[in-house]
Amino acid sequence: MQGVRAFGHGIYAVxxxxxxxxxxxxxxxxxxxxAALVDTGNNAALHHVEQALKETGLAPEAVDYVLLTHIHLDHAGGAGAFMQAFPNAKLVVHPRGAxxxxxxxxxxxxxxxxxGPERAKAxxxxLIPVPADRVIxxxxxxxxxxxxRVIRVFxxxxxxxxxxCYFDTVSRSFxxxxxxxLSYRQLDVDGRPSIFPTTTPVQFExxxxxxxxxxxEAEQPAAMYLTHYAQVTDVPRLAADLHRLIDAHVAIAERHAAAGDVRTALIERDVWALVGEEAQRQGWTLPETEWRALLALDVELNAQGLDVWLDARGK
Incomplete structure (x- = not known):
């Protein structure tokens, strides 16, 4: 199937x-x-999901749940369109997001x-509203x-x-x-993934x-299924890298806490330097121009989120 990967236990990434x-x-x-769907992407993603359902022999009426991890729009922007397309589905979302x-x-x-309004619209x-009686x-x-099959909310x-996050008791995965x-497959080296935290505004803590x-980690999961992007295993190593890199992001932010109007720019510069260090540490083979293009939006948002966190901490 084009754009679909199967991982066993009835799990697919679209x-x-x-x-x-x-x-x-x-x-x-x-x-x-x-069927259950985890996250929705934007409205345009609906076509890809409908095709995946068709190719796995599932009708739209077979979708029981649309499970949102959170309401940032790269994860939830298509929720209203999905609920229109899947008439039996319930939308599952954090109480703060409902x-x-x-x-x-x-x-x-x-x-x-x-x-910015134009970029957001593009x-x-x-965004299509979801009827309240279809929300869990x-x-x-x-x-x-x-x-x-039991799926548990954390x-x-x-x-x-x-x-x-949703824990699937059959595959013992989150x-x-x-x-x-986030862990992009383009950065894998001989099947070994790298990982990077996302400190997007406005609630990084x-x-x-x-x-x-x-x-x-305490659940000893067999795998993690990331929106960005799909299955990773070797969870203890990746978790250790995440803890280290979260601390590195915080250190960058604190270093520039008093920098005034140029604070976000300085944070972004140093996050890019951290990415470069990871490229060396992990032995990325993707050319630098390509990994910079792949990570450009993430680095921009990480810097913005750190800037917001500096003002919000302690409040």
């Missing part, structure tokens, strides 16, 4: 084609002829403040049944206060959204992120 190939995955979980799915105008305004299009609040410990702040960072990662 490339949402968000900003390019291999950037954002929508995960499909199939069990007993029923109201924004029902009435998304403030959510889009917040994204427009980060990207990336995400129109993803509270800590909630267990969902997909044809008897409240995992750090990247955002409205972030949850669907991690952004809490377990390093202590909470450390705690959420440690909490998932």
């Amino acid at each position: 490339d949402s084609a968000y900003t390019g190939p291999g950037v954002a995955a929508i995960h499909l979980i199939e069990h007993g002829g029923r 109201r924004h799915m029902v009435e998304p105008s403030k959510l889009f305004a917040g994204v427009s403040a980060v990207y 990336l995400y299009g129109e 609040e993803a509270t800590e410990g909630l267990e969902l049944s997909l044809a008897g 409240d995992t702040p750090g990247h955002a206060r409205h972030h949850v 669907f991690t959204g952004d809490t377990f960072g 390093p202590d909470a992120m450390h705690a959420s990662i440690a909490r998932m």
